[in-house]
Amino acid sequence: MSKLHQTQQNFYVHFRTQRAAIEALLATEPEQSSDARANLFAATESRLASLKNDVLNATAYLAPYDQRAYATQLDQLSASYDGLRTRLAPTSTEFSFSSRARNSQNSSSLHGPHEVQFTPPTSVHQIRNQRSKFVIAAMTAASTSLLLSGIEDCIVYVPQSARVGSIQVADCRDSVLVFDCVIEGPIHLTRVATSCVVVRSALQFRMHDSDDSDVLLGKDTKGAIIENSDELIFAQCRFDDTTMISVEPFEGTVDDFDHPAGASTSWSTIDEDSTTKFTENEYVEIIRLASDVQDGRLSEDALRIKHKVISRGFDFD
Structure with missing residues (x-):
């Protein structure tokens, strides 16, 4: 099975x-209280919106027929939700999924009055099958989506100047990913292991099927969601306008779909016993090294940084 076919198959399982x-x-029959109905509406809307974003991001590798099939199923789910909302709150329009714009980036909803319309990215910048490289994603003005897949033993740097609508990462291990740009839409990571992910700003952060990794999110990143993941460390990263950051305990919330009703055991934030080794020094050094990369090779300094950042149990000299 080709990697493309495997990615498509994995998405099929995720969508199902x-x-x-x-x-x-x-199918839930909530209590008659308005709070119970509101919670059901909010939970359903959140799931629908997240799945819509997943399908939009997947247009980079889905065949047109599959895109239409997923879109039809989304349309059916949205119609069923509208029916549920009408039945439980026939006079309320407060929780309209099809008409309420959840954010400015998703104003062109998949759920239209007659059919679902996809608007694929005008240009997808793809970086695939990189091993032991220092990768700089030099996005062009026309690129709206970045797709990274098959990343192993690498440092990936997306500079502040990059213009990015959304980012999808699949199959990444033993790597440091620094997204120093403003991501206008979501960033979605799948099957990330023993890595460090740094995100300056994104509309939404989602991580699935991942483990043993550090996640540093800028304070402007909204909506952190994880699923089927374990041993994740979250930290908050404050950026200034130049090349300075500060790393602090995570102040936001992380929604773990595997623990919807209680505290998640899949992630923690930094404290005396749990920390991240990505600091201001590593951030500055990666930016410096990115300005002088030779043929994508990892220099000795870059290797030292990567080994230090992805290690948890011991320090490298």
């Missing part, structure tokens, strides 16, 4: 799992 979760919500 998320669809089943939404269908379970749609």
Whole structure:
């Protein structure tokens, strides 16, 4: 099976799992209280919006027929939700999924009055199958989506000057990913292991099927979501306008779909016993090294930084 086929198959399984979760919500008979109905509406809307974003991001590697099939299923789910909302709150329009713009980036909803319309990115910048490299994603003005896949033993740097609508990462291990740009839409990471991910700003952060990794999110990044993941350390990273950062305990919330009703054991934030080794020094050094990369090779300094950042149990000299 080719890697493209495997990626498509993995997305099929992911979509089917998320669809089943939404269908379970749609089959729920809530209590008669307005709070119970509001919670059901909010949970269903959140799942629908997240799955819509997943499908939009997946247009980079889905065949047109598959895109239409997923879009049709989303349309059916949205119609079922509208029916549920009408039945439980026939006079309320407060929780309209099809008409309420959840944010400015998603104003062109997949759920239209007659059919679902996809608007694929005008240009997808793809970086695939990189091993032991210092990769700089030099996005062009026309590029709206970045797709990284098959990344191993690398440092990936996306500079502040890059213009990025959304980012998708699949199959990454033993690597340091620094997204120093403003991501206008979501960033979605799948199957990331023993790595460090730094995000300056994104509309939404999602991580699936990942483990043993550090996640540093800028304070402007919204909506952190994880699923089927374990041993993640979250920290908050404050950026200034130049090349300075500060790393602090995570102050936001992380929604773990595997623990919807209680505290998640899949992630923690930095404290005396749990910390991240990505600091201001590593940030400055990666920016410096990115300005003088030779043929994508990892210099000795870059290797030292990578080994230090992805290690948890011991320090490298």
